[in-house]
Amino acid sequence: MTSPVTQSDIRALAFDVFGTVVDFRSTIIDEGRGIEARTGVRLDWPELADRWRGRYAPSMARVMSGEMPWTVIDDLHRTALDDVLAELGGEALSTAERDAFNLVWHRLRPWPDSVPGLTALRREFTLATLSNGNVALLADMAKHAGLPWDVVLSAELVRAYKPDPRTYRMVPELLRLRPDQVMMVAAHVKDLRAAAAEGLRTAFVPRPHEHGPATVLPGPEELTGIDVVADDLTDLAARLTRP
Amino acid sequence: MTSPVTQSDIRALAFDVFGTVVDFRSTIIDEGRGIEARTGVRLDWPELADRWRGRYAPSMARVMSGEMPWTVIDDLHRTALDDVLAELGGEALSTAERDAFNLVWHRLRPWPDSVPGLTALRREFTLATLSNGNVALLADMAKHAGLPWDVVLSAELVRAYKPDPRTYRMVPELLRLRPDQVMMVAAHVKDLRAAAAEGLRTAFVPRPHEHGPATVLPGPEELTGIDVVADDLTDLAARLTRP
Numbered sequence: 199m200t201s202p203v204t205q206s207d208i209r210a211l212a213f214d215v216f217g218t219v220v221d222f223r224s225t226i227i228d229e230g231r232g233i234e235a236r237t238g239v240r241l242d243w244p245e246l247a248d249r250w251r252g253r254y255a256p257s258m259a260r261v262m263s264g265e266m267p268w269t270v271i272d273d274l275h276r277t278a279l280d281d282v283l284a285e286l287g288g289e290a291l292s293t294a295e296r297d298a299f300n301l302v303w304h305r306l307r308p309w310p311d312s313v314p315g316l317t318a319l320r321r322e323f324t325l326a327t328l329s330n331g332n333v334a335l336l337a338d339m340a341k342h343a344g345l346p347w348d349v350v351l352s353a354e355l356v357r358a359y360k361p362d363p364r365t366y367r368m369v370p371e372l373l374r375l376r377p378d379q380v381m382m383v384a385a386h387v388k389d390l391r392a393a394a395a396e397g398l399r400t401a402f403v404p405r406p407h408e409h410g411p412a413t414v415l416p417g418p419e420e421l422t423g424i425d426v427v428a429d430d431l432t433d434l435a436a437r438l439t440r441p
Numbered sequence: 442m443t444s445p446v447t448q449s450d451i452r453a454l455a456f457d458v459f460g461t462v463v464d465f466r467s468t469i470i471d472e473g474r475g476i477e478a479r480t481g482v483r484l485d486w487p488e489l490a491d492r493w494r495g496r497y498a499p500s501m502a503r504v505m506s507g508e509m510p511w512t513v514i515d516d517l518h519r520t521a522l523d524d525v526l527a528e529l530g531g532e533a534l535s536t537a538e539r540d541a542f543n544l545v546w547h548r549l550r551p552w553p554d555s556v557p558g559l560t561a562l563r564r565e566f567t568l569a570t571l572s573n574g575n576v577a578l579l580a581d582m583a584k585h586a587g588l589p590w591d592v593v594l595s596a597e598l599v600r601a602y603k604p605d606p607r608t609y610r611m612v613p614e615l616l617r618l619r620p621d622q623v624m625m626v627a628a629h630v631k632d633l634r635a636a637a638a639e640g641l642r643t644a645f646v647p648r649p650h651e652h653g654p655a656t657v658l659p660g661p662e663e664l665t666g667i668d669v670v671a672d673d674l675t676d677l678a679a680r681l682t683r684p
Binding site for chain 2: 270272324332333334337338340341348349350354355372373374375
Protein backbone atom coordinates (compact mmCIF):
# COMPACT_ATOMS: atom_id res chain seq x y z
CA MET A 199 0.00 0.00 0.00
CA THR A 200 1.50 3.30 -1.03
CA SER A 201 0.49 6.64 0.40
CA PRO A 202 -1.12 9.07 -2.03
CA VAL A 203 1.30 11.00 -4.20
CA THR A 204 1.35 14.68 -3.59
CA GLN A 205 3.34 17.05 -5.66
CA SER A 206 5.38 18.16 -2.67
CA ASP A 207 6.72 14.63 -2.13
CA ILE A 208 8.46 14.46 -5.45
CA ARG A 209 11.67 16.31 -6.17
CA ALA A 210 13.04 14.54 -9.22
CA LEU A 211 11.73 12.58 -12.18
CA ALA A 212 13.77 9.81 -13.80
CA PHE A 213 12.84 9.00 -17.38
CA ASP A 214 13.12 5.91 -19.44
CA VAL A 215 14.13 7.22 -22.85
CA PHE A 216 13.82 4.72 -25.75
CA GLY A 217 10.12 4.47 -26.51
CA THR A 218 9.05 6.68 -23.60
CA VAL A 219 10.61 9.99 -24.72
CA VAL A 220 11.79 9.25 -28.27
CA ASP A 221 10.33 7.34 -31.20
CA PHE A 222 13.02 4.92 -32.30
CA ARG A 223 10.93 3.05 -34.88
CA SER A 224 9.95 5.89 -37.18
CA THR A 225 13.38 7.52 -36.96
CA ILE A 226 15.14 4.29 -37.94
CA ILE A 227 12.71 3.68 -40.80
CA ASP A 228 13.14 7.21 -42.15
CA GLU A 229 16.93 7.13 -41.95
CA GLY A 230 16.91 3.68 -43.56
CA ARG A 231 14.88 4.94 -46.47
CA GLY A 232 17.39 7.76 -46.87
CA ILE A 233 20.20 5.21 -46.99
CA GLU A 234 18.26 3.21 -49.61
CA ALA A 235 17.81 6.32 -51.76
CA ARG A 236 21.50 7.14 -51.49
CA THR A 237 23.06 3.69 -51.81
CA GLY A 238 20.49 1.64 -53.70
CA VAL A 239 20.56 -1.02 -50.95
CA ARG A 240 16.89 -2.05 -50.75
CA LEU A 241 15.55 -3.38 -47.49
CA ASP A 242 12.33 -3.82 -45.52
CA TRP A 243 13.15 -0.95 -43.15
CA PRO A 244 10.20 -1.39 -40.75
CA GLU A 245 11.22 -5.04 -40.37
CA LEU A 246 14.82 -3.96 -39.80
CA ALA A 247 13.71 -1.46 -37.14
CA ASP A 248 11.67 -4.11 -35.33
CA ARG A 249 14.38 -6.76 -35.48
CA TRP A 250 17.11 -4.33 -34.45
CA ARG A 251 15.14 -3.25 -31.40
CA GLY A 252 14.19 -6.89 -30.80
CA ARG A 253 17.85 -7.74 -30.23
CA TYR A 254 18.18 -5.08 -27.53
CA ALA A 255 16.92 -7.04 -24.52
CA PRO A 256 18.67 -10.32 -25.44
CA SER A 257 21.99 -8.54 -25.95
CA MET A 258 21.75 -6.79 -22.57
CA ALA A 259 20.80 -10.14 -21.01
CA ARG A 260 24.07 -11.62 -22.30
CA VAL A 261 25.98 -8.83 -20.58
CA MET A 262 24.09 -9.18 -17.32
CA SER A 263 24.46 -12.98 -17.26
CA GLY A 264 28.23 -12.58 -17.50
CA GLU A 265 28.37 -14.28 -20.90
CA MET A 266 29.77 -10.98 -22.25
CA PRO A 267 31.89 -8.38 -20.42
CA TRP A 268 30.38 -4.93 -19.82
CA THR A 269 29.49 -3.50 -23.23
CA VAL A 270 27.77 -0.19 -23.90
CA ILE A 271 24.59 0.02 -25.97
CA ASP A 272 26.38 1.69 -28.90
CA ASP A 273 28.49 -1.44 -29.30
CA LEU A 274 25.59 -3.85 -28.70
CA HIS A 275 23.62 -1.94 -31.36
CA ARG A 276 26.50 -2.18 -33.82
CA THR A 277 26.81 -5.96 -33.51
CA ALA A 278 23.04 -6.37 -33.71
CA LEU A 279 22.94 -4.23 -36.86
CA ASP A 280 25.34 -6.60 -38.63
CA ASP A 281 23.21 -9.57 -37.61
CA VAL A 282 19.95 -8.01 -38.76
CA LEU A 283 21.42 -6.86 -42.08
CA ALA A 284 22.62 -10.42 -42.69
CA GLU A 285 19.11 -11.76 -41.97
CA LEU A 286 17.38 -9.27 -44.24
CA GLY A 287 19.73 -9.32 -47.23
CA GLY A 288 21.49 -6.04 -46.46
CA GLU A 289 25.04 -7.40 -46.75
CA ALA A 290 25.89 -4.80 -49.41
CA LEU A 291 25.77 -1.95 -46.91
CA SER A 292 29.33 -0.74 -46.37
CA THR A 293 31.09 -0.61 -43.01
CA ALA A 294 31.12 3.19 -43.16
CA GLU A 295 27.35 3.24 -43.84
CA ARG A 296 26.77 0.83 -40.95
CA ASP A 297 28.91 2.88 -38.57
CA ALA A 298 26.99 6.03 -39.47
CA PHE A 299 23.58 4.32 -39.33
CA ASN A 300 24.38 2.88 -35.90
CA LEU A 301 24.41 6.43 -34.58
CA VAL A 302 20.74 6.85 -35.57
CA TRP A 303 20.12 6.03 -31.89
CA HIS A 304 21.86 9.31 -31.04
CA ARG A 305 19.44 11.15 -33.34
CA LEU A 306 16.08 9.67 -32.35
CA ARG A 307 13.15 12.04 -32.63
CA PRO A 308 11.09 12.92 -29.57
CA TRP A 309 7.37 12.22 -29.46
CA PRO A 310 5.46 15.48 -30.13
CA ASP A 311 4.59 15.97 -26.44
CA SER A 312 8.09 15.19 -25.11
CA VAL A 313 9.84 18.57 -25.36
CA PRO A 314 6.84 20.65 -24.18
CA GLY A 315 6.09 18.17 -21.40
CA LEU A 316 9.68 18.01 -20.16
CA THR A 317 10.05 21.77 -20.39
CA ALA A 318 7.01 22.26 -18.14
CA LEU A 319 8.09 19.55 -15.70
CA ARG A 320 11.60 20.98 -15.46
CA ARG A 321 10.24 24.14 -13.84
CA GLU A 322 9.35 22.17 -10.72
CA PHE A 323 11.47 19.03 -10.76
CA THR A 324 14.99 17.89 -11.43
CA LEU A 325 14.81 15.86 -14.64
CA ALA A 326 17.14 12.90 -15.09
CA THR A 327 17.40 10.26 -17.73
CA LEU A 328 17.55 6.71 -16.41
CA SER A 329 18.26 4.80 -19.56
CA ASN A 330 20.21 1.79 -20.69
CA GLY A 331 21.60 4.05 -23.41
CA ASN A 332 25.20 5.08 -22.78
CA VAL A 333 26.09 8.62 -21.71
CA ALA A 334 27.42 9.73 -25.12
CA LEU A 335 24.27 8.48 -26.83
CA LEU A 336 21.99 10.26 -24.36
CA ALA A 337 24.03 13.49 -24.49
CA ASP A 338 24.01 13.56 -28.29
CA MET A 339 20.29 12.79 -28.38
CA ALA A 340 19.49 15.55 -25.91
CA LYS A 341 21.44 18.07 -27.95
CA HIS A 342 19.91 16.91 -31.22
CA ALA A 343 16.32 16.74 -29.99
CA GLY A 344 16.40 19.60 -27.48
CA LEU A 345 15.59 17.43 -24.47
CA PRO A 346 16.09 19.62 -21.39
CA TRP A 347 17.62 17.15 -18.93
CA ASP A 348 19.17 18.43 -15.74
CA VAL A 349 21.36 15.35 -15.42
CA VAL A 350 22.13 12.48 -17.77
CA LEU A 351 22.12 9.25 -15.76
CA SER A 352 22.78 5.99 -17.50
CA ALA A 353 23.12 2.30 -16.76
CA GLU A 354 26.70 2.86 -17.94
CA LEU A 355 27.50 4.69 -14.69
CA VAL A 356 26.81 1.57 -12.61
CA ARG A 357 27.73 -0.93 -15.35
CA ALA A 358 24.43 -2.74 -14.98
CA TYR A 359 21.36 -2.63 -17.17
CA LYS A 360 17.80 -1.98 -16.08
CA PRO A 361 15.95 -3.66 -14.45
CA ASP A 362 18.99 -4.28 -12.22
CA PRO A 363 18.26 -2.61 -8.83
CA ARG A 364 21.58 -0.72 -8.90
CA THR A 365 20.31 1.43 -11.75
CA TYR A 366 17.24 2.67 -9.84
CA ARG A 367 19.17 3.13 -6.58
CA MET A 368 21.65 5.38 -8.37
CA VAL A 369 19.10 8.15 -8.86
CA PRO A 370 18.24 9.01 -5.23
CA GLU A 371 21.84 8.32 -4.21
CA LEU A 372 23.39 10.77 -6.68
CA LEU A 373 20.64 13.37 -6.19
CA ARG A 374 20.76 12.97 -2.36
CA LEU A 375 17.05 12.31 -2.12
CA ARG A 376 14.96 9.61 -0.50
CA PRO A 377 13.79 7.00 -3.03
CA ASP A 378 10.18 8.13 -2.57
CA GLN A 379 11.18 11.66 -3.65
CA VAL A 380 12.03 10.27 -7.10
CA MET A 381 9.41 9.25 -9.66
CA MET A 382 10.31 6.89 -12.50
CA VAL A 383 8.47 7.73 -15.74
CA ALA A 384 8.20 5.03 -18.40
CA ALA A 385 5.98 3.53 -21.07
CA HIS A 386 6.94 0.07 -19.83
CA VAL A 387 5.35 -1.55 -16.80
CA LYS A 388 8.32 -3.84 -16.14
CA ASP A 389 10.60 -0.82 -15.73
CA LEU A 390 8.14 0.81 -13.33
CA ARG A 391 7.70 -2.34 -11.23
CA ALA A 392 11.46 -2.64 -10.84
CA ALA A 393 11.70 1.03 -9.86
CA ALA A 394 8.87 0.63 -7.31
CA ALA A 395 10.70 -2.32 -5.77
CA GLU A 396 13.53 0.12 -4.92
CA GLY A 397 11.08 2.58 -3.37
CA LEU A 398 10.68 4.99 -6.28
CA ARG A 399 7.33 6.46 -7.24
CA THR A 400 6.03 5.56 -10.68
CA ALA A 401 4.29 7.22 -13.62
CA PHE A 402 3.12 5.42 -16.74
CA VAL A 403 2.66 7.06 -20.14
CA PRO A 404 1.25 4.92 -22.95
CA ARG A 405 3.08 5.04 -26.30
CA PRO A 406 0.61 3.44 -28.70
CA HIS A 407 2.95 3.76 -31.70
CA GLU A 408 6.17 2.57 -30.04
CA HIS A 409 6.26 -0.69 -31.98
CA GLY A 410 4.13 0.48 -34.89
CA PRO A 411 1.01 -1.59 -35.60
CA ALA A 412 2.34 -4.35 -33.33
CA THR A 413 2.21 -2.17 -30.20
CA VAL A 414 0.30 -3.77 -27.34
CA LEU A 415 -0.63 -1.44 -24.49
CA PRO A 416 -1.02 -2.79 -20.95
CA GLY A 417 -4.56 -3.27 -19.70
CA PRO A 418 -5.90 -1.42 -16.65
CA GLU A 419 -5.24 -4.41 -14.38
CA GLU A 420 -1.54 -4.31 -15.30
CA LEU A 421 -1.36 -0.70 -14.17
CA THR A 422 -2.65 -1.38 -10.65
CA GLY A 423 -0.48 0.24 -8.03
CA ILE A 424 1.25 2.64 -10.41
CA ASP A 425 1.11 6.08 -8.82
CA VAL A 426 0.21 8.19 -11.85
CA VAL A 427 -1.14 7.15 -15.24
CA ALA A 428 -0.92 10.06 -17.68
CA ASP A 429 -1.91 10.37 -21.33
CA ASP A 430 1.51 11.70 -22.33
CA LEU A 431 4.25 13.96 -20.95
CA THR A 432 2.28 17.20 -21.27
CA ASP A 433 -0.54 15.53 -19.36
CA LEU A 434 1.96 14.33 -16.76
CA ALA A 435 3.13 17.94 -16.37
CA ALA A 436 -0.47 19.07 -15.90
CA ARG A 437 -0.99 16.42 -13.23
CA LEU A 438 2.23 17.02 -11.29
CA THR A 439 2.75 20.77 -11.50
CA ARG A 440 0.88 23.69 -10.03
CA PRO A 441 -1.80 25.21 -12.23
CA MET B 442 55.22 19.73 -28.11
CA THR B 443 51.54 19.87 -28.82
CA SER B 444 50.06 20.35 -32.25
CA PRO B 445 48.13 23.56 -32.79
CA VAL B 446 44.55 23.52 -31.57
CA THR B 447 42.00 23.87 -34.27
CA GLN B 448 38.36 24.18 -33.58
CA SER B 449 37.59 20.99 -35.50
CA ASP B 450 39.74 18.91 -33.13
CA ILE B 451 37.66 19.65 -30.10
CA ARG B 452 34.26 18.10 -29.52
CA ALA B 453 33.67 18.62 -25.83
CA LEU B 454 34.69 21.06 -23.11
CA ALA B 455 35.03 19.96 -19.48
CA PHE B 456 34.76 22.74 -16.93
CA ASP B 457 36.14 23.16 -13.51
CA VAL B 458 33.28 24.84 -11.64
CA PHE B 459 34.21 26.35 -8.23
CA GLY B 460 36.09 29.55 -9.00
CA THR B 461 36.13 28.97 -12.77
CA VAL B 462 32.39 29.24 -13.49
CA VAL B 463 30.93 30.42 -10.19
CA ASP B 464 32.01 32.95 -7.58
CA PHE B 465 31.95 31.11 -4.28
CA ARG B 466 33.49 33.90 -2.17
CA SER B 467 30.99 36.69 -2.80
CA THR B 468 28.01 34.34 -2.64
CA ILE B 469 29.10 32.95 0.73
CA ILE B 470 29.77 36.44 2.11
CA ASP B 471 26.37 37.72 0.97
CA GLU B 472 24.47 34.74 2.36
CA GLY B 473 26.44 35.04 5.58
CA ARG B 474 25.47 38.66 5.97
CA GLY B 475 21.84 37.62 5.43
CA ILE B 476 22.20 35.07 8.23
CA GLU B 477 23.72 37.74 10.49
CA ALA B 478 20.81 40.10 9.80
CA ARG B 479 18.30 37.34 10.54
CA THR B 480 19.93 35.64 13.53
CA GLY B 481 22.11 38.31 15.10
CA VAL B 482 25.12 35.97 14.94
CA ARG B 483 27.94 38.38 14.03
CA LEU B 484 30.94 37.03 12.15
CA ASP B 485 33.76 38.08 9.84
CA TRP B 486 32.10 36.59 6.75
CA PRO B 487 34.95 37.21 4.28
CA GLU B 488 37.26 35.43 6.71
CA LEU B 489 34.73 32.61 7.05
CA ALA B 490 34.50 32.28 3.26
CA ASP B 491 38.27 32.09 2.89
CA ARG B 492 38.75 29.63 5.73
CA TRP B 493 35.85 27.44 4.58
CA ARG B 494 37.29 27.24 1.08
CA GLY B 495 40.74 26.77 2.59
CA ARG B 496 39.63 23.51 4.16
CA TYR B 497 38.49 22.12 0.81
CA ALA B 498 41.80 20.75 -0.48
CA PRO B 499 42.96 19.32 2.88
CA SER B 500 39.64 17.54 3.41
CA MET B 501 39.77 15.95 -0.07
CA ALA B 502 43.38 14.97 0.61
CA ARG B 503 42.23 13.04 3.69
CA VAL B 504 39.77 11.11 1.52
CA MET B 505 42.32 10.41 -1.20
CA SER B 506 44.97 9.28 1.29
CA GLY B 507 42.55 6.70 2.67
CA GLU B 508 42.42 8.38 6.07
CA MET B 509 38.68 8.88 5.47
CA PRO B 510 36.31 6.71 3.42
CA TRP B 511 34.78 8.19 0.26
CA THR B 512 32.87 11.31 1.32
CA VAL B 513 31.07 13.71 -0.99
CA ILE B 514 31.82 17.43 -0.96
CA ASP B 515 28.48 18.30 0.66
CA ASP B 516 29.54 16.31 3.71
CA LEU B 517 33.13 17.59 3.69
CA HIS B 518 31.74 21.14 3.53
CA ARG B 519 29.41 20.49 6.46
CA THR B 520 32.20 19.26 8.74
CA ALA B 521 34.46 22.12 7.66
CA LEU B 522 31.70 24.63 8.41
CA ASP B 523 31.48 23.45 12.02
CA ASP B 524 35.26 23.76 12.36
CA VAL B 525 35.39 27.25 10.89
CA LEU B 526 32.47 28.49 12.98
CA ALA B 527 34.25 27.22 16.10
CA GLU B 528 37.42 29.09 15.08
CA LEU B 529 35.61 32.36 14.37
CA GLY B 530 33.23 32.47 17.35
CA GLY B 531 30.13 31.38 15.44
CA GLU B 532 29.11 28.61 17.88
CA ALA B 533 25.68 30.21 18.36
CA LEU B 534 24.59 29.34 14.84
CA SER B 535 21.95 26.58 15.11
CA THR B 536 22.23 23.18 13.43
CA ALA B 537 19.30 24.07 11.16
CA GLU B 538 21.03 27.31 10.12
CA ARG B 539 24.27 25.42 9.47
CA ASP B 540 22.50 22.76 7.41
CA ALA B 541 20.82 25.43 5.31
CA PHE B 542 24.00 27.53 4.94
CA ASN B 543 25.97 24.46 3.86
CA LEU B 544 23.80 24.37 0.75
CA VAL B 545 25.08 27.81 -0.28
CA TRP B 546 27.46 25.79 -2.48
CA HIS B 547 24.38 24.64 -4.46
CA ARG B 548 23.43 28.29 -5.00
CA LEU B 549 26.72 29.87 -6.03
CA ARG B 550 26.43 32.75 -8.46
CA PRO B 551 28.06 32.54 -11.88
CA TRP B 552 30.64 35.11 -12.96
CA PRO B 553 28.96 37.64 -15.30
CA ASP B 554 30.48 36.06 -18.43
CA SER B 555 29.70 32.46 -17.48
CA VAL B 556 26.13 32.04 -18.74
CA PRO B 557 26.64 33.97 -22.02
CA GLY B 558 29.98 32.25 -22.63
CA LEU B 559 28.65 28.76 -21.97
CA THR B 560 25.54 29.43 -24.03
CA ALA B 561 27.69 30.39 -27.03
CA LEU B 562 30.07 27.46 -26.55
CA ARG B 563 27.21 25.01 -26.26
CA ARG B 564 26.21 25.66 -29.85
CA GLU B 565 29.38 23.95 -31.06
CA PHE B 566 30.57 21.73 -28.24
CA THR B 567 29.27 19.28 -25.70
CA LEU B 568 29.63 20.99 -22.33
CA ALA B 569 30.42 18.91 -19.27
CA THR B 570 31.22 19.80 -15.73
CA LEU B 571 34.30 18.11 -14.33
CA SER B 572 34.14 19.16 -10.73
CA ASN B 573 34.90 17.77 -7.33
CA GLY B 574 31.42 18.91 -6.37
CA ASN B 575 28.93 16.07 -6.05
CA VAL B 576 26.22 15.47 -8.64
CA ALA B 577 23.36 16.86 -6.54
CA LEU B 578 25.33 20.03 -5.81
CA LEU B 579 26.18 20.55 -9.48
CA ALA B 580 22.63 19.80 -10.64
CA ASP B 581 21.11 22.22 -8.13
CA MET B 582 23.66 24.89 -9.02
CA ALA B 583 22.98 24.52 -12.74
CA LYS B 584 19.24 24.89 -12.18
CA HIS B 585 19.68 27.84 -9.85
CA ALA B 586 22.22 29.71 -11.96
CA GLY B 587 20.99 28.67 -15.42
CA LEU B 588 24.23 26.93 -16.39
CA PRO B 589 23.51 25.09 -19.66
CA TRP B 590 25.48 21.87 -19.18
CA ASP B 591 24.92 18.98 -21.52
CA VAL B 592 26.18 16.48 -18.94
CA VAL B 593 27.01 16.78 -15.27
CA LEU B 594 30.20 14.83 -14.58
CA SER B 595 31.61 14.74 -11.09
CA ALA B 596 34.46 13.22 -9.16
CA GLU B 597 31.67 11.42 -7.32
CA LEU B 598 31.13 9.17 -10.35
CA VAL B 599 34.63 7.70 -10.06
CA ARG B 600 34.95 8.21 -6.29
CA ALA B 601 38.23 10.06 -6.67
CA TYR B 602 38.95 13.76 -6.45
CA LYS B 603 40.80 15.87 -8.99
CA PRO B 604 43.68 15.86 -9.74
CA ASP B 605 43.38 12.05 -9.67
CA PRO B 606 43.83 10.82 -13.29
CA ARG B 607 40.60 8.79 -13.15
CA THR B 608 38.58 11.99 -13.07
CA TYR B 609 40.04 13.35 -16.33
CA ARG B 610 39.92 9.95 -18.07
CA MET B 611 36.21 9.71 -17.31
CA VAL B 612 35.32 12.52 -19.71
CA PRO B 613 36.55 11.05 -23.03
CA GLU B 614 35.52 7.58 -21.90
CA LEU B 615 31.89 8.51 -21.17
CA LEU B 616 31.63 10.80 -24.21
CA ARG B 617 33.34 8.20 -26.47
CA LEU B 618 35.93 10.70 -27.66
CA ARG B 619 39.69 10.65 -27.87
CA PRO B 620 41.30 12.56 -24.97
CA ASP B 621 42.57 15.21 -27.40
CA GLN B 622 38.98 15.89 -28.50
CA VAL B 623 38.23 17.13 -24.97
CA MET B 624 39.41 20.48 -23.62
CA MET B 625 39.59 21.11 -19.88
CA VAL B 626 38.69 24.69 -18.94
CA ALA B 627 39.84 26.00 -15.56
CA ALA B 628 41.11 29.02 -13.67
CA HIS B 629 43.68 26.78 -11.97
CA VAL B 630 46.93 25.71 -13.60
CA LYS B 631 47.29 22.58 -11.47
CA ASP B 632 43.95 21.28 -12.75
CA LEU B 633 45.00 21.95 -16.36
CA ARG B 634 48.40 20.29 -15.94
CA ALA B 635 46.75 17.16 -14.56
CA ALA B 636 44.25 17.15 -17.45
CA ALA B 637 47.06 17.58 -20.00
CA ALA B 638 48.88 14.61 -18.47
CA GLU B 639 45.86 12.49 -19.49
CA GLY B 640 45.93 13.85 -23.03
CA LEU B 641 43.21 16.50 -22.74
CA ARG B 642 43.56 19.93 -24.32
CA THR B 643 43.60 22.87 -21.93
CA ALA B 644 42.16 26.37 -21.67
CA PHE B 645 42.93 28.83 -18.89
CA VAL B 646 40.64 31.65 -17.82
CA PRO B 647 41.91 34.04 -15.12
CA ARG B 648 39.54 34.80 -12.25
CA PRO B 649 41.13 37.80 -10.59
CA HIS B 650 38.47 38.01 -7.86
CA GLU B 651 38.27 34.32 -6.97
CA HIS B 652 39.92 34.78 -3.59
CA GLY B 653 39.06 38.44 -3.19
CA PRO B 654 42.01 40.78 -2.64
CA ALA B 655 44.24 37.77 -1.90
CA THR B 656 43.90 36.36 -5.44
CA VAL B 657 47.24 35.65 -7.09
CA LEU B 658 47.08 35.04 -10.83
CA PRO B 659 49.66 32.83 -12.52
CA GLY B 660 52.40 34.58 -14.43
CA PRO B 661 52.93 34.05 -18.17
CA GLU B 662 55.69 31.49 -17.57
CA GLU B 663 53.27 29.34 -15.57
CA LEU B 664 50.91 29.26 -18.53
CA THR B 665 53.47 27.86 -20.97
CA GLY B 666 52.11 24.93 -22.91
CA ILE B 667 48.46 25.65 -22.13
CA ASP B 668 46.58 25.48 -25.44
CA VAL B 669 44.33 28.51 -25.06
CA VAL B 670 44.51 31.43 -22.64
CA ALA B 671 41.27 33.42 -22.74
CA ASP B 672 40.16 36.52 -20.87
CA ASP B 673 36.94 34.89 -19.70
CA LEU B 674 34.30 32.46 -20.99
CA THR B 675 32.81 34.81 -23.58
CA ASP B 676 36.32 35.38 -24.91
CA LEU B 677 36.88 31.60 -24.94
CA ALA B 678 33.70 31.25 -27.01
CA ALA B 679 34.98 33.90 -29.44
CA ARG B 680 38.28 32.05 -29.78
CA LEU B 681 36.83 28.55 -30.22
CA THR B 682 33.66 29.08 -32.22
CA ARG B 683 33.04 30.17 -35.77
CA PRO B 684 32.45 33.88 -36.29
